[in-house]
Amino acid sequence: NAGVTQTPKFQVLKTGQSMTLQCAQDMNHEYMSWYRQDPGMGLRLIHYSVGAGITDQGEVPNGYNVSRSTTEDFPLRLLSAAPSQTSVYFCASSRAGTGVSPLHFGNGTRLTVT
Amino acid sequence: AQTVTQSQPEMSVQEAETVTLSCTYDTSENNYYLFWYKQPPSRQMILVIRQEAYKQQNATENRFSVNFQKAAKSFSLKISDSQLGDTAMYFCAFKRTNRDDKIIFGKGTRLHILP
Numbered sequence: 001n002a003g004v005t006q007t008p009k010f011q012v013l014k015t016g017q018s019m020t021l022q023c024a025q026d027m028n029h030e031y032m033s034w035y036r037q038d039p040g041m042g043l044r045l046i047h048y049s050v051g052a053g054i055t056d057q058g059e060v061p062n063g064y065n066v067s068r069s070t071t072e073d074f075p076l077r078l079l080s081a082a083p084s085q086t087s088v089y090f091c092a093s094s095r096a097g098t099g100v101s102p103l104h105f106g107n108g109t110r111l112t113v114t
Numbered sequence: 115a116q117t118v119t120q121s122q123p124e125m126s127v128q129e130a131e132t133v134t135l136s137c138t139y140d141t142s143e144n145n146y147y148l149f150w151y152k153q154p155p156s157r158q159m160i161l162v163i164r165q166e167a168y169k170q171q172n173a174t175e176n177r178f179s180v181n182f183q184k185a186a187k188s189f190s191l192k193i194s195d196s197q198l199g200d201t202a203m204y205f206c207a208f209k210r211t212n213r214d215d216k217i218i219f220g221k222g223t224r225l226h227i228l229p
Contacts, residue, residue, distance in 0.1 A: 040221060042221035050215055
C-alpha cells in the first residue's frame, strides 16, 4: 500500500518556468489537498478537493492551479514560477465527510525558484 | 475564519522530563476535530493524537496526552517521559465537521529533547 506519492522530491526552476507537482493516492480518499511549508509559517493550505471534478481555494492560492479529474490524482501546477514560491510542498489526503479522519501526507517536494 | 495559534516557536527540555506544547484556536463552530502532528527531521508528517470536540474526555496515546479546554478554545499537548526521538516540529491542526473537510494548521513548535 503506497499511500500518498509525490513526485518529484526535489526541483529547481528558473523564474517564469512552469511545472506540475504530481500527487497520487491509492486509498480511495475523497479529500485531497496541497500545503506549502515555509520557516516560521507552518503549513498553509493552497488548494483542496473533496472529490473528482471539485476543487476550492485555500489560504494561499495565488500562482497555483489544480484540477481533479480522478479520485486518485491531484496535480498542482505552477504556471509562471516566482522566487516567492520557493518552499516545501506537501500533498495530503483523507476520507471526506463525517468522522475524525486524519490527513495522510506525502513525503514532500522541495522546490527552489531562482 | 478559523485560526490556530501556537505561541511557542521553540522549546527545549531534558530527556525524561515532561513538556507541554500550547495551542489555541478560534472558531464559532460547536463541533470540530483537533489534531497534533509531528514532523521529525525526516520531514515526514506523523499523526500524534486526535480529539473530537464533543468528547469531554481528553485523548491519550501512550506518552502523549492532551488537555482539551473547549470553553477556553485550548488544546495543549503533553509529552511525558520525553525521549530523544521526540525531537521534531509539532503542529496543531483544526478541522470542521461535516463541512469542507479542510484542515488548518498552526505555525508549529520546534521541540528539542536534550540528552
